[in-house]
Amino acid sequence: MGIVLGPNRYGKAETRLVRVHRDGETHGLVDLNVSIALSGDLAATHLTGDNSGVLPTDTMKNTVYAFAGRHGVAEPEEFALLLARHFVDSQPQVHGAKVSIESFAWDRLGPHSFRRRGDHVRTTVVSVSAAGTQVVSGVTGLVLLNSTDSEFHGFVQDEFTTLPPATDRILATAVDARWRHAGDDADWAASFEGALEALIGAFTGTYSYSLQQTLYAMGAGVLENRPEVAEVRLALPNKHHYLADLSPFGLDNPNEVFIAGDRPYGLIEGSVAREGAPTATAEWWL
Incomplete structure (x- = not known):
């Protein structure tokens, strides 16, 4: 051999x-x-x-x-x-x-x-x-949080499921986003600032039933606002926040005091592309 x-x-x-x-x-x-x-x-x-x-x-x-x-x-x-x-x-x-x-x-x-x-x-x-010239811009370490307007329920439950449904939860993530340009000539400063604004706007403006839904909204927001972008890829860790049990202290907790989780965490990854956009000439997954 x-x-x-x-x-x-x-x-x-x-x-x-x-x-x-x-x-x-x-x-x-x-x-x-x-x-x-x-x-x-x-x-x-x-x-x-x-x-x-x-x-x-x-x-x-x-x-x-x-x-x-x-x-x-x-x-x-x-x-x-x-x-x-x-x-x-x-x-x-x-x-x-x-x-x-x-x-x-x-x-x-x-x-x-x-x-x-x-x-x-x-x-x-x-x-x-x-094969061509490919330009991918992006942002990493952008920490975003919504203190409400986020739910998570209706998911699969089996013998090992302990997670309760949530109808009002904190949604937080550290955005790692990349967007591939359709060409190699653009107003790079305006493009970056516009894409960043679209990502943040979609996160804050989406009533979320899952982080997956929010991911799609963020990718679509960039494509809708930046015509020079062909595809967006995102990795969104779910920065969990757990309701603290204050009952041992004789206190209630009306969804106000949380424990910020570290690990393990959910990791949601996906891409959103423009139909008919030029294909990638080099691998660029996160």
Whole structure:
């Protein structure tokens, strides 16, 4: 029985980049975590140790900093496209490049003072290959909570079911969402802010009978408001809140005092796509 080399890639992970844009007395700040992965005609280094086709990962790191200095950094999608296309165009042995970026937001406190925003992280994944260019934007760690307008009942019950039906519960989650663009040219800032607003609006505006229903509403909300988006994929952990038993203290609890659960937790995942939208050119599940 023969042994063969399967799909492979290599790159530089988590290059931390902070770029200050000094436009007069008012400065701009960009804070990124950049990861690069290259694939292509790279079998020789695995099979024989021949590194003649290997671009050092240290060079990839240096390219990130050099491009930030030469071109500046506007939107993460734009920067990721610039990097991915550079590696594919400049290295004939590289047939595919994937650039993933985490963007950390800072709120302005003054012309050159900032405070790190910690409520979510913006994400970007750009893939460039012969199959095409794919841009996926997203957000992770966006914690949302509705204190009412959520029910859960009518579910399957078997011999191991102990969960009681709920007609008024807390619904909370930490949103991990990705949305795939139909093309590779957009107003990336407006697109991200619009998609984020649509996600939050659908969560707060949906009377929920299940987190699955809320997931669909959130994905559909992005597609209805952002025509440049072809598909949305979400992973929503159910951050359980359990009613605290106050009876040992002679107190009632009219749905006001809760225990915030940690684990285990329900995890709801799904995708919502636009009919007839271009198909994906690279795998991008969460």
